Amino acid sequence: MKIIVILFSVFSLFISLTGPSFAAISQDQREATYRELEIFANVLSILQENYIDEIDADTTIEGAISGMLRSLDPHSSYLTAEDFDELQDETRGNFSGIGIEITIRDGILTIISPIEGTPADLAGLKAKDLIVKINGDATKDMAAMDAIKLLRGQKGSEVTLSIYRDGWQELKEFTIIRDIISLHSVTGLFLEPGFAYIRITNFQGQTTKDTKALLNELNLKNPIKGLILDLRNNPGGLLDQAISISDIFLEEGLVVYTKGRIQEQNMTFQAHANNGKNQYPLVVLVNEGSASASEIVAGAIQDHKRGVIVGTKTFGKGSVQTILPMPGGSGLRLTTARYYTPNGRSIQATGIIPDVEVPHITYVKNTKEERILPEFVREADLKNHILNGDRQPKQASEPALDTEVKGITQEERKTVADRLKKDNQLRSALNILKSLNLYTEYKTNSAPETTPQPKQSKEL
Template identity: 60%
Template sequence: MQSAAFFKQALVIITLLFFTIPADSNAEITPKEREKTYKQLEVFANVLSILQDNYVEEIDSSETINGAIRGLLYSLDPHSAYLPPEGFQELQEETQGQFSGIGIEITIKDNILTIISPIEGTPADKAGLKAKDIIVEIGGEKTKEMGAVEAVKRLRGPQGSTITISVYREGWSDLKEMTLTRDIIPLQSVKAFFIAPGFAYTRITNFQSHSTQDYREAIGRLSEKDKIKGLILDLRNNPGGLLNQAVSVADTFLSDGLIVYTKGRTDDQNMSFKAHKSSEDLPYPLIVLVNEGSASASEIVAGAIQDHKRGLIVGTQTFGKGSVQTIIPLPGGAGLRVTTARYYTPAGKSIQALGITPDVEVPFVACNGASNEENVEKTRLRESDLKNHIPGNDLSDNNSSEGTDEDENAHEVRLAQDNQLRTALNILKSLNLYSQFDLVK
């Protein structure tokens, strides 16, 4: 009787999971597809029932089913996931701009927990963690096949608490053990200051619920101090964030036209976002810095600026995360993060697994000269490297905080250590100088 009851319970739960579709969805399941799915669900429920009766230890049915759901989503693509109640709550906190942890964006590559990029100014960044570093252990436990959601849960914790991780980096002979002290990851995502007289450096570390407002306020404070001749927007190692904030930041530089659109299987997943003329639009010459750690929302901004020829994109090929994740709440406080569409730039270029190609490609070279273009290429991690990544589908015809004001010495150090930033500043200075000459004869 217990076995039969468990069988029915499992079948009901899984059926609800698979066939509960939002009311506004146009997705249709044919009778043949429905019959095939029910047969597979029956096999799955039978396996659960057998395990319930015969496994060497008593099985927690809720944990078993949750594990199956996690496995199902994990098999689809790297960004779809089942979020238990605590994970769902953490996601909501993160988009609001506050959580306690070490400050890294992670993913799963070849069943290995891999860093996409550290968030600037966080414990992970200060410890020297880099894109494509592999986290082999968290708190002494192996991470192989742990899953990104579970890894995030372990990496986060109360402010001031510590976590020990073991990291491997290409070129290292041994693992490196690091003990990091968790901290509140900064609410503010915007920095802005003059990198040279008249030339403003701005940075958005990730797109949070108030990033656009913070950005505009930061620019306003700079413009009160000096006339802005040119603007650098640094989106390097920006892992993304909220779509509406990416759209509104791009809208700050554009007066009309398409910013980004999405295309999915159903009509309700097809959306387009356009720029609007505003008195707050920024008219300054613009350079956008990107690299392999620029993903998702930052790629949307770069793609819109590039397609409208509003500014120059400088740096290296971006990560290539051009898929849309929809968050669907579930009973009991859990949630589903499901990939539902792809992003496309105004010209119809797919971002997914392709990324944004800079107008001026400038590989990062460390100030000691140890890095070169070949080494940078070897250490890049992009969407296309991830197992089960969704392929791109190119539709084009051609297929805050204001930050801390830094003194002049700090600017010189920053420029000396950052060849990409130097290139951006030199381009802006050249554009400014060029505009002063009447070259028409």
């Protein structure tokens, strides 16, 4: 009797998920599906009667569903009630763990990116690192959700990862102390007067609201004349937030569209007019850790030629996952569509190629390599050089560090100087942004003046 109830549950689950579309399946396909489900029920019955140990039918079916979804793609998965709660915690903004986004690539547990400032980031984990073992247990054939359970844990507890990185000859172990990962996703400041910098670490429920508030705050301190939007190592998040972040900088047109198997999965998302607000020069920083929602933003900005994309090729996660609640608090995370940029490019497995490619150069602090830029000998350095003829020569120089520039505190200036020194991609982005600003000012100032033409009288 129990096996009949289980079989009925499987049929009910199948029909409820497919809904009306099940009727659209051909008679041959329906009959084939019924036969396979009958085989499944027979196998389960044999296991219950003959397996060496007594099995729990619910656990076995849950494992079968997980295996079925895992065979489809790296991002589809079955969520237990506990998994479903954890996913909601992430969206709300905090959880206890080490702070990495992972996926399964070619059957291997792979880091999409560490979240900035988290224990994983501070320990030195990087995008594309392969997690071979967790606490000594091999991750081969391990589902992503199972790995997440092992990576998370009580604050202050330890987890040891065996990592392989391209170019290494052997595995390296990282022992990391778990902490509360607070996903406040938006930070920013001025790099120079008028040139703002905003970093988005992931896309969660408050991201757009926080970004708009920060832009307003910065603009009140010092009118923004150019912005760097840093999406490096941003693993993605909520689709609606990626769309609304793009909308901040676009005046009109398509942001992104999705295409799936059924009509309900085909959606388009448009930008709305901002009345010319936020139309200053824009540079978007990306790298191999920029994925999903980050790629949507970068792709929209690039296709509309609204800004310059700088950095390295992005991760290439261009698929849509839909969360379907299930009875008992569990759920399905199901891939239902692909993302396409406004120009019709699929992000999936191709990523976004930057307009200006700038590979990251690792900063190493020692006496030789700490000085990033070489020093050159100038005329003023030569012995007995001729003095400038002006009694009070005008020199363009940075304000002394003990004074405040409008909108930039002394502490922020020190932070910016240190960041620019260590981050070659950010330095390149700032130089590009300043060039864009100069070009914009030149175009504005050199536009020919128009004189009103006298009205032509018409003789009757």
